[in-house]
Amino acid sequence: MGDFDRRNAGHRGGHNRKRRFREDDEFDRRPPRRQYQEPVHVKVRKQLLAIAESPLKKIDEEVQEIATIVADNYEDEEIRGNFLELALQLVVEQALKIPFVAAVVLAVNVKKPELAYEVLTRSSTALNKHFNIGAWREVKLLLRFLGCLQAILNDEGVFPVLEELFSRAVDLQTASSDDGLGLEIVKIILLTIPYIMASSAPGLEAFASALLEKTDIIASAPRPLEALVDPYPSGEDDDTSHQAQSIISLLQRQLQTEAAQSWKLACIPRPWRTLPIDGGAKLMAPTKHSLPSIIVPSSVSAGARPQLPEMYFSVYADQDVETVPPTSNIASSILRDALVDTISILDYNRNATAKFLIDLDCYFAPETFVKRATPFDRLREVDEGKSTWKPEDVAVDAVFSQLLQLPTPEHKLVYYHAVLTESCKIAPAAIAPSLGRAIRFLYRNVDAMDLELEYRFLDWFSHHLSNFGFTWKWTEWVDDVELPLANPKKAFIVGALEKEIRLSFAQRIRGTLPEPYQALITEAKEKDTPDFKYNSDRTPYAPQAREVLRLLRAKASDSEIQVQLSSIESEASGLGIAEPLIPSTDAYMTAICFIGSKSLSHVLSCIERCKERLLALGPRSEAARRQIITSVMEYWSEKPGVGVNVVDKLLNYTILTPLSVINWALTDNIGKGRLLTLAHIYEMVASTLHKVTNRVRQIVIARNQAELPAEQKAMLDETLEKERSQMKELFATVEDSLTGVASGVVDEMAESRDQDTEGEALLRIWGGKWLRVFRRKMAVEESWIEEMLAKQPAEGDLLDGPERGADEMVEGNGIVEGQENWGGDGDIL
Amino acid sequence: MPEPMRTTIERLDRPSAYYLGRNKKRKFNRDHDDQDDREKSPEEQEDPLKDATTLYVGNLSFYTTEEQIHELCGEIKRLVMGLDRFNKTPCGFCFVEYYTHQDALDCMKYIGGTKLDERIIRTDLDPGFQEGRQYG
Numbered sequence: 001m002g003d004f005d006r007r008n009a010g011h012r013g014g015h016n017r018k019r020r021f022r023e024d025d026e027f028d029r030r031p032p033r034r035q036y037q038e039p040v041h042v043k044v045r046k047q048l049l050a051i052a053e054s055p056l057k058k059i060d061e062e063v064q065e066i067a068t069i070v071a072d073n074y075e076d077e078e079i080r081g082n083f084l085e086l087a088l089q090l091v092v093e094q095a096l097k098i099p100f101v102a103a104v105v106l107a108v109n110v111k112k113p114e115l116a117y118e119v120l121t122r123s124s125t126a127l128n129k130h131f132n133i134g135a136w137r138e139v140k141l142l143l144r145f146l147g148c149l150q151a152i153l154n155d156e157g158v159f160p161v162l163e164e165l166f167s168r169a170v171d172l173q174t175a176s177s178d179d180g181l182g183l184e185i186v187k188i189i190l191l192t193i194p195y196i197m198a199s200s201a202p203g204l205e206a207f208a209s210a211l212l213e214k215t216d217i218i219a220s221a222p223r224p225l226e227a228l229v230d231p232y233p234s235g236e237d238d239d240t241s242h243q244a245q246s247i248i249s250l251l252q253r254q255l256q257t258e259a260a261q262s263w264k265l266a267c268i269p270r271p272w273r274t275l276p277i278d279g280g281a282k283l284m285a286p287t288k289h290s291l292p293s294i295i296v297p298s299s300v301s302a303g304a305r306p307q308l309p310e311m312y313f314s315v316y317a318d319q320d321v322e323t324v325p326p327t328s329n330i331a332s333s334i335l336r337d338a339l340v341d342t343i344s345i346l347d348y349n350r351n352a353t354a355k356f357l358i359d360l361d362c363y364f365a366p367e368t369f370v371k372r373a374t375p376f377d378r379l380r381e382v383d384e385g386k387s388t389w390k391p392e393d394v395a396v397d398a399v400f401s402q403l404l405q406l407p408t409p410e411h412k413l414v415y416y417h418a419v420l421t422e423s424c425k426i427a428p429a430a431i432a433p434s435l436g437r438a439i440r441f442l443y444r445n446v447d448a449m450d451l452e453l454e455y456r457f458l459d460w461f462s463h464h465l466s467n468f469g470f471t472w473k474w475t476e477w478v479d480d481v482e483l484p485l486a487n488p489k490k491a492f493i494v495g496a497l498e499k500e501i502r503l504s505f506a507q508r509i510r511g512t513l514p515e516p517y518q519a520l521i522t523e524a525k526e527k528d529t530p531d532f533k534y535n536s537d538r539t540p541y542a543p544q545a546r547e548v549l550r551l552l553r554a555k556a557s558d559s560e561i562q563v564q565l566s567s568i569e570s571e572a573s574g575l576g577i578a579e580p581l582i583p584s585t586d587a588y589m590t591a592i593c594f595i596g597s598k599s600l601s602h603v604l605s606c607i608e609r610c611k612e613r614l615l616a617l618g619p620r621s622e623a624a625r626r627q628i629i630t631s632v633m634e635y636w637s638e639k640p641g642v643g644v645n646v647v648d649k650l651l652n653y654t655i656l657t658p659l660s661v662i663n664w665a666l667t668d669n670i671g672k673g674r675l676l677t678l679a680h681i682y683e684m685v686a687s688t689l690h691k692v693t694n695r696v697r698q699i700v701i702a703r704n705q706a707e708l709p710a711e712q713k714a715m716l717d718e719t720l721e722k723e724r725s726q727m728k729e730l731f732a733t734v735e736d737s738l739t740g741v742a743s744g745v746v747d748e749m750a751e752s753r754d755q756d757t758e759g760e761a762l763l764r765i766w767g768g769k770w771l772r773v774f775r776r777k778m779a780v781e782e783s784w785i786e787e788m789l790a791k792q793p794a795e796g797d798l799l800d801g802p803e804r805g806a807d808e809m810v811e812g813n814g815i816v817e818g819q820e821n822w823g824g825d826g827d828i829l
Numbered sequence: 830m831p832e833p834m835r836t837t838i839e840r841l842d843r844p845s846a847y848y849l850g851r852n853k854k855r856k857f858n859r860d861h862d863d864q865d866d867r868e869k870s871p872e873e874q875e876d877p878l879k880d881a882t883t884l885y886v887g888n889l890s891f892y893t894t895e896e897q898i899h900e901l902c903g904e905i906k907r908l909v910m911g912l913d914r915f916n917k918t919p920c921g922f923c924f925v926e927y928y929t930h931q932d933a934l935d936c937m938k939y940i941g942g943t944k945l946d947e948r949i950i951r952t953d954l955d956p957g958f959q960e961g962r963q964y965g
Binding site: 049086089090093094266278346347348350351352409412415416417418421463466469502503504599600602642643644 | 837838839840841842894895896897899900901903908910933935938939940943944945946947
């Protein structure tokens with residue numbers, strides 16, 4: 001390669017401005033450096049950063065070595081400072097390493113108790129800070145760290161802090177039983193106890209049991225809100241894998257079981273046990289410190305995320321051999337919690353997340369899992385009494401618990417997709433079979449699953465396959481291809497294929513499918529540009545519509561177009577059509593779609609040009625406005641994804657209103673509810689409602705800004721009141737239509753009671769599933785708003801979400817404005 | 830002076846070495862380049878990517894459509910396909926503008942380096958699209 005040879009030519013001056021190879025960047029043009037020894041502070045930083053990562057290193061040696069270096073160099077400010085900072089950072093950023101960092105501190109305490117005390121001081125300072133801002137995850141992780149250090153703490157160590165926290169939780173729960181923060185605090189207490197009990201501190205059983213007795217009343221109480229986030233709402237079946245259990249009630253029971261078994265806590269690593277003997281004696285009788293003061297604020301702050309009860313979810317619940325810890329075992333909660341934190345914290349580097357997931361057996365006690373990548377079938381050969389838990393199943397399960405978390409997980413769904421993709425790339429042989437079993441589990445349960453989760457599963461499934469050449473063993477679902485469309489499994493297959501096509505193209509996807517599926521992908525789907533229906537003279541108003549198309553293409557004046565549209569309208573009136581604007585709108589909008597069929601930019605620039613007329617249609621006739629949607633969806637009937645996207649843009653232009661979209665989907669075309677089985681209709685309705693709720697949220701965030709003048713705040717509150725009531729009306733419309741389908745009282749359903757009862761029963765179930773999703777969304781929005789309005793904005797309060805100027809929010813008449821014409825139509829069209 | 834707190838694990842939502850390197854090179858050449866040969870005002874020195882909402886997305890197939898990009902990238906404010914200067918046909922990159930800076934960062938973190946149309950795509954923060962830049 002030419003570039004390779006010229007590397008030494010020193011062309012930095014810019015003769016070869018375009019550097020084509022990365023090597024050019026990385027090649028060091030200076031003569032090689034003399035061998036040099038890493039400074040100690042760099043070396044120890046690296047060692048601490050990588051602690052417990054390698055299964056090849058002995059953890060006790062790693063711990064001892066780091067502890068020795070930092071203790072021996074106590075006088076070196078750089079080493080000491082770095083160590084303190086990094087240790088605390090690891091605790092909140094790499095949660096799985098907490099017990100190992102704690103082990104280092106225990107070993108440090110033998111040689112340099114002062115340094116260990118500094119760690120404690122810093123930890124309490126950090127804890128106080130996080131208490132004040134309501135950063136509850138950091139609180140939990142710091143308490144876990146201190147819990148692991150219980151042995152070097154005086155008196156009861158961490159327990160008084162937990163007691164204090166508990167009394168805050170009681171206050172919150174007394175004020176309202178729907179309160180989520182109190183539950184979160186109890187969960188934090190419960191998740192700290194096992195780490196204290198696994199620490200090297202003896203004789204704490206009484207404290208733990210006393211605390212557990214107290215938490216019981218909160219942790220075990222039934223929560224009405226749990227029904228809202230139950231992943232399997234149907235409730236009729238007695239399949240135990242479907243019984244939703246809240247994380248907190250599980251924890252309480254598991255800990256009680258563990259207390260009865262003298263706190264074995266088998267999965268928690270105890271690196272301090274194997275530390276070398278010379279320090280060992282002193283480890284058993286360590287220098288103790290008083291825990292620097294930790295003040296739990298009297299009124300605790302809720303932090304960013306309002307809470308609904310968290311449910312325990314597993315995709316490996318019903319297997320004949322256990323591949324993940326059962327919910328009766330505390331390990332299920334400990335592993336899940338540590339992994340979920342890792343996943344949630346490290347969203348800024350999914351590769352690191354995936355690496356942690358693959359290596360998770362490094363961070364728990366040996367013997368917790370079977371060897372990595374042990375095939376499922378081989379688990380039956382595992383000796384009695386030994387673990388059959390597959391580390392990759394536990395990892396995959398944790399990701400799905402977030403992907404399928406109701407009402408919403410912490411990060412965008414695509415993050416969890418990316419984590420699974422990345423894990424699969426790092427260790428395909430281990431992860432792919434686990435994913436396969438997860439997919440089969442979810443597919444089997446599609447009927448009983450919450451509809452929103454079903455679509456999250458569908459989106460992930462298609463997206464995942466798109467990253468791996470669209471290969472899936474479709475043959476195993478072949479029998480379901482024959483099912484009616486209203487069957488959830490068939491609807492899943494159809495929806496998944498549609499989504500795959502949207503990410504790729506029809507011909508490609510067709511090539512991945514066995515014969516029985518071929519019929520699901522019609523030939524029309526392979527066509528890039530759908531036909532202009534008025535090209536056929538059999539379509540009414542064809543001549544005028546063709547003329548409209550010609551005029552639009554020629555960028556003729558609006559009055560010329562009006563002549564043609566008027567002609568359609570008078571012809572329609574002559575035919576006795578009640579709303580003549582409907583056929584003329586159809587011709588106009590279909591022509592726009594046809595001209596814009598080349599790409600989304602094309603259709604957008606065309607809409608931009610026709611904006612005035614389109615905007616004027618709605619106020620004249622609501623029926624005409626909804627005809628716009630009909631025309632778009634009809635034109636794109638073979639590629640409904642494009643249609644949904646265009647409708648979305650028309651909403652942004654305020655040519656359509658949210659209510660018109662909802663009515664189009666759930667009233668005009670509801671029929672017997674058949675539309676409810678289509679993934680893209682759900683997408684259209686959900687994204688329309690999301691636009692509305694998101695706007696209301698933006699207004700709330702804007703009015704909560706700390707330094708807002710009273711006058712502006714009043715204006716915003718007025719806007720809020722208006723938009724909030726519109727939002728409620730919208731949800732009420734959704735509720736009404738869906739209730740009709742769910743109870744079978746829609747006109748057409750009532751008329752044909754006796755025919756196709758089975759099909760109708762299925763559609764009624766769809767109605768019920770939709771209803772549940774949107775009732776939950778409404779409840780979540782309302783509680784979010786209430787919570788935010790009750791919140792006193794603190795000085796410099798961090799607002800989540802984009803900040804918008806108050807004026808913009810008040811004046812904004814639509815949902816999202818600022819669609820500019822950027823299609824460059826002069827150039828492209 | 831202590832450095833600003835860095836995370837113990839590298840972030841994926843930072844500008845690439847390419848972008849940073851390009852700037853460095855500019856600085857290096859400043860003596861020879863009349864246009865750049867002036868003192869920068871404080872505003873100009875401020876990181877132009879601080880609030881960037883646009884991403885450069887590269888390594889696309891020439892056949893990848895706007896619809897596919899929309900499908901993968903979520904809600905987008907505007908999409909500008911990179912076009913061949915002469916044929917006006919797609920040439921393997923695009924600019925994706927989001928409504929918020931956070932959305933752009935999320936796309937970097939979650940979508941950059943994954944596949945679209947069976948090719949691994951590359952994302953980079955961009956100070957913003959300007960007319961003319963769509964021609965590769």
